[in-house]
Amino acid sequence: MEEPGVRARQREQTRRALLREAERLFAERGYAAVGLAELVSAAGVTKGALYHHFPGGKADLFRAVLAEVQRQVGERVAAAAEAKADAWEQLVAGCEEFLAAATAPGTERVMLVDGPAVLGWAEWRAMDEAASARHLGEALTALVEAGRIAPQPVAPLVHLLSGAMNEAALWLASAASGPEDLAATTAALRRMLRALRAD
Amino acid sequence: MEEPGVRARQREQTRRALLREAERLFAERGYAAVGLAELVSAAGVTKGALYHHFPGGKADLFRAVLAEVQRQVGERVAAAAEAKADAWEQLVAGCEEFLAAATAPGTERVMLVDGPAVLGWAEWRAMDEAASARHLGEALTALVEAGRIAPQPVAPLVHLLSGAMNEAALWLASAASGPEDLAATTAALRRMLRALRAD
DNA sequence: CCCTTTCGCATACCGTCGGTATGTGAAGCA
DNA sequence: TGCTTCACATACCGACGGTATGCGAAAGGG
Numbered sequence: 001m002e003e004p005g006v007r008a009r010q011r012e013q014t015r016r017a018l019l020r021e022a023e024r025l026f027a028e029r030g031y032a033a034v035g036l037a038e039l040v041s042a043a044g045v046t047k048g049a050l051y052h053h054f055p056g057g058k059a060d061l062f063r064a065v066l067a068e069v070q071r072q073v074g075e076r077v078a079a080a081a082e083a084k085a086d087a088w089e090q091l092v093a094g095c096e097e098f099l100a101a102a103t104a105p106g107t108e109r110v111m112l113v114d115g116p117a118v119l120g121w122a123e124w125r126a127m128d129e130a131a132s133a134r135h136l137g138e139a140l141t142a143l144v145e146a147g148r149i150a151p152q153p154v155a156p157l158v159h160l161l162s163g164a165m166n167e168a169a170l171w172l173a174s175a176a177s178g179p180e181d182l183a184a185t186t187a188a189l190r191r192m193l194r195a196l197r198a199d
Numbered sequence: 200m201e202e203p204g205v206r207a208r209q210r211e212q213t214r215r216a217l218l219r220e221a222e223r224l225f226a227e228r229g230y231a232a233v234g235l236a237e238l239v240s241a242a243g244v245t246k247g248a249l250y251h252h253f254p255g256g257k258a259d260l261f262r263a264v265l266a267e268v269q270r271q272v273g274e275r276v277a278a279a280a281e282a283k284a285d286a287w288e289q290l291v292a293g294c295e296e297f298l299a300a301a302t303a304p305g306t307e308r309v310m311l312v313d314g315p316a317v318l319g320w321a322e323w324r325a326m327d328e329a330a331s332a333r334h335l336g337e338a339l340t341a342l343v344e345a346g347r348i349a350p351q352p353v354a355p356l357v358h359l360l361s362g363a364m365n366e367a368a369l370w371l372a373s374a375a376s377g378p379e380d381l382a383a384t385t386a387a388l389r390r391m392l393r394a395l396r397a398d
Numbered sequence: 399c400c401c402t403t404t405c406g407c408a409t410a411c412c413g414t415c416g417g418t419a420t421g422t423g424a425a426g427c428a
Numbered sequence: 429t430g431c432t433t434c435a436c437a438t439a440c441c442g443a444c445g446g447t448a449t450g451c452g453a454a455a456g457g458g
Binding site: 030031032108109113114116117118120121122125152153155156157159160161162163164165166167168170171174175176177181184185187188189191192194195196 | 229230231307308312313315316317319320321324351352354355356358359360361362363364365366367369370373374375376380383384386387388390391393394395
């Protein structure tokens with residue numbers, strides 16, 4: 001069963017340290033405000049290690065951080081959806097769980113603000129699609145095929161709903177909104193989703 | 200009637216040149232990929248002029264560019280809305296005009312991708328609020344007061360709808376979408392708006 | 399008309415940052 | 429045991445955003 005070996009173990013440990021500190025710093029202060037010197041110092045390594053693990057440099061490291069953050073959010077969304085039996089309730093539960101997960105401090109900055117700017121909108125969208133928006137599209141498609149949603153192209157719906165929830169998450173995570181706004185937002189979101197129903 | 204004077208005229212001309220070239224370059228290649236040297240060279244001035252007009256440097260210049268872009272989009276939206284008599288049709292027309300205006304090549308990059316990352320989400324949101332989202336809020340408030348929309352807090356609605364349209368604009372402006380997607384998106388948006396109606 | 403001030407900007411310079419090329423010592427392998 | 433590979437450290441570079449200072453022309457007052 002393939003013992004790891006001291007080389008591989010050290011390698012993985014270094015990579016984890018870089019990812020951990022990068023996620024923390026990027027979330028705390030934003031991509032542009034974090035220097036590589038500080039980053040590698042916090043991880044206890046040097047720039048040589050960083051470029052060994054992430055040949056693309058700073059942006060490459062950010063990409064890995066973003067993928068990890070999106071994976072965690074996607075997992076939470078999927079778990080919340082699978083807890084429901086009905087397809088419609090799965091959609092609603094997934095959307096609400098997304099709002100809760102994306103609002104976590106720092107997460108929104110990496111995932112929703114710096115992500116598109118650093119990697120470009122197209123690549124960011126592709127990653128988001130693979131991580132979480134994919135669930136949304138599949139849920140909508142299933143509901144259309146089941147006749148619960150009026151027949152229509154799902155792609156525009158995915159973008160509209162995804163954008164609505166992304167912006168809502170940024171707002172809810174900011175100081176401009178209070179705790180009562182979360183309930184009001186989910187209520188409004190439910191209404192918008194209900195508008196799609198075929199019955 | 201206050202003749203301008205050669206000093207003031209030159210000053211305004213230089214400022215315009217900087218804004219014009221900055222808007223072009225930021226739209227073409229993005230904030231981070233444009234260097235100040237290239238920027239001032241394209242405008243026919245030097246860095247001294249840039250920091251004379253925009254003490255905050257690159258970010259300050261970007262802020263001015265963003266304000267101008269948002270102003271133009273806001274004007275188009277307001278004009279399209281005022282062309283309608285009914286309050287509900289004003290809302291729909293304004294939303295659709297926003298999609299058309301924000302999809303203009305380069306506009307979306309400055310306004311929706313680099314904007315939040317460069318200035319931070321909070322400041323970007325405040326500028327967007329003052330320029331275009333304000334119209335949305337006022338329209339929704341009027342419709343609520345007129346009883347055309349079910350009584351509810353409008354702030355969450357503004358964020359959900361604004362986010363939905365922003366993301367939709369980015370998608371429609373990208374190569375990932377075709378011309379037929381615009382019609383499908385506006386149709387889906389109309390449905391979502393209809394869901395708010397009280398009747 | 400001249401002197402002074404102010405203004406609009408150009409020039410020269412600096413610190414920092416992301417990125418790269420090369421060195422090195424330990425782990426792996428025959 | 430000796431050669432190879434790998435994971436990383438060190439040293440260095442060019443470019444960039446930003447700043448301090450200089451300068452010439454326009455404005456303003458006597």
